[in-house]
Amino acid sequence: MDSVKLLEAIIDNAIDGIITIDSRGTVESINPAASALFGYEPSEVIGNNISLLMPEPDRGRHDGYIENYQETGVKKIIGIGREVKGLKKDGTTFPFRLAVSEVHYKSKNIFTGFIHDLTKERAAEDELRKHAIELEEKVRERTKDLIKLVSELEKAKSDVSLSLEKEKELNQMKSRFVSMASHEFRTPLSSVQLSASLIEKYVERPDFQNVIKHTNRIRGSVQLLNNILNDFLSLEKLEAGKVLVNKSDINLVQLAEEITEEMQMICKKNQHIVYQHTGDVGMFYLDSHLIKSSIINLVSNAIKYSGEDTFIEFSTEIKDDTCVICIRDNGIGIPVEDQKNLFEPFFRAHNTGNIPGTGLGLNIVKRYVELMGGLMEYRSAINEGALFKMTFDQ
Numbered sequence: 231m232d233s234v235k236l237l238e239a240i241i242d243n244a245i246d247g248i249i250t251i252d253s254r255g256t257v258e259s260i261n262p263a264a265s266a267l268f269g270y271e272p273s274e275v276i277g278n279n280i281s282l283l284m285p286e287p288d289r290g291r292h293d294g295y296i297e298n299y300q301e302t303g304v305k306k307i308i309g310i311g312r313e314v315k316g317l318k319k320d321g322t323t324f325p326f327r328l329a330v331s332e333v334h335y336k337s338k339n340i341f342t343g344f345i346h347d348l349t350k351e352r353a354a355e356d357e358l359r360k361h362a363i364e365l366e367e368k369v370r371e372r373t374k375d376l377i378k379l380v381s382e383l384e385k386a387k388s389d390v391s392l393s394l395e396k397e398k399e400l401n402q403m404k405s406r407f408v409s410m411a412s413h414e415f416r417t418p419l420s421s422v423q424l425s426a427s428l429i430e431k432y433v434e435r436p437d438f439q440n441v442i443k444h445t446n447r448i449r450g451s452v453q454l455l456n457n458i459l460n461d462f463l464s465l466e467k468l469e470a471g472k473v474l475v476n477k478s479d480i481n482l483v484q485l486a487e488e489i490t491e492e493m494q495m496i497c498k499k500n501q502h503i504v505y506q507h508t509g510d511v512g513m514f515y516l517d518s519h520l521i522k523s524s525i526i527n528l529v530s531n532a533i534k535y536s537g538e539d540t541f542i543e544f545s546t547e548i549k550d551d552t553c554v555i556c557i558r559d560n561g562i563g564i565p566v567e568d569q570k571n572l573f574e575p576f577f578r579a580h581n582t583g584n585i586p587g588t589g590l591g592l593n594i595v596k597r598y599v600e601l602m603g604g605l606m607e608y609r610s611a612i613n614e615g616a617l618f619k620m621t622f623d624q
Contacts, residue, residue: 247326247345251280252338264345267326269319280343285317308332308341313348324349464523464594475517475601482553483512485522486546493529500539503529509548515624516553520598527591528557528618534585536561536615551624558617564610572608581612 241248247264251257260275268275268283275282281289299308311329318324327346332339426448432440467473490505497503525544532542536559543558564572568579573596576589599606599620610616 247343247347249275249280249283249343249345251341251343253341255279255281257282258340267318267324267345267347268316274319283316285315285323288314289317316345325352464590468594468597473520473598473601475520477515477517477602479513479515480518480521481512482514482516482521482546482548482555483507485518486525486544486555489522489525489529490544493526493533496530497533497542498536498538498540501533501536501542502540503542503544505544505546507546507548509546511548514548514553514622516622517602520602521555524595524598524620525555525557527595531587531591532557532559532561532616534561534587535559535582553622555620556617558615560615563612563614564608564616565612569608569610573606 241259241261244261244263247267248259248261249257249264250259257275257278257280260270260272265272265275270283308330311327313325314328315323316326325348327348329344329346331342331344333342334340429441429445432438464473486505486507490503494503529542529544536542540560543556545556547554547556562581564579565581568577568581571577572579573593574589575593577593578587578589595618596606599622602622604620604622607619607621608616
């Protein structure tokens with residue numbers, strides 16, 4: 231077979247487009263693959279400048295590319311190849327890979343362009359990119375849902391843990407209540423029963439001195455039971471949110487003096503309450519009922535947990551817009567290990583022994599103080615007494 235015809239057959243049947251141009255950019259040949267790719271008949275292209283098949287800005291720059299190469303010899307695409315865009319007859323563009331080679335034939339230079347259509351590849355890449363974006367969006371949404379689910383699970387776990395902890399605390403509180411109630415009610419009731427029986431015998435003799443003694447003992451036991459019930463009622467009101475704060479300007483010094491006089495009557499042998507006020511002003515904006523209940527509770531504790539022949543220091547101070555109320559005793563003190571539970575309901579320090587009490591007083595006082603917008607503080611050590619301080623700001 232003639233080599234020329236063989237070459238023509240190869241070019242005509244090549245899958246990729248092949249176009250040849252002269253040194254001026256004029257198309258000399260175009261194979262069927264290139265014609266089909268650009269949508270032109272060969273006759274419409276041959277004899278025209280190759281820029282016909284180029285979109286802007288390459289169309290306006292192409293002749294300059296050839297001239298620059300001929301003047302400088304610097305190859306920017308020849309033998310290198312690059313991706314460019316082609317312009318079809320219908321005005322649409324498409325991407326293709328262009329490889330250019332230079333051939334010297336019959337004393338002239340011919341440039342051959344090999345055109346590999348990238349339309350399908352770019353479409354596949356675009357489709358892949360689209361799927362990647364969709365996948366990324368789905369992953370983002372699923373991640374968001376997963377984070378939300380994990381957050382809800384953590385919250386549910388926290389809620390369950392909190393519920394279990396509250397249930398545990400409630401069970402402990404119930405146990406302490408049963409233990410406290412069985413002890414605190416039994417002691418005064420037994421005392422009442424015994425004293426009532428003895429009174430019957432002393433009346434028969436008669437022995438009025440012992441009758442009075444046991445009558446006072448009954449009265450004291452009834453008062454103790456009354457105090458226990460009052461503590462229960464106060465706690466119930468606090469838990470139900472029924473304790474309302476009714477503040478007004480009260481004469482704190484006068485109130486403190488009245489409390490001191492009342493509480494002195496129940497002090498032990500040679501126990502003395504020493505009251506002192508600091509400041510030129512005696513009036514302060516507080517709830518008289520809540521502050522009186524709080525002071526009485528703290529002074530009562532000081533009396534219970536201190537021995538005979540001791541002093542209980544009770545002081546008030548009003549300076550500018552701040553009021554400080556302190557009760558200090560020299561009693562048995564509060565063990566360090568018990569102080570973390572000091573304000574829990576029904577809790578009593580392990581060194582209280584047979585000293586009567588409900589374990590509610592300090593819890594009630596602290597909540598009263600906080601309802602009035604105040605701060606409750608304390609300082610204590612075993613066998614070194616205790617100091618309780620209530621601070622209020624206007």
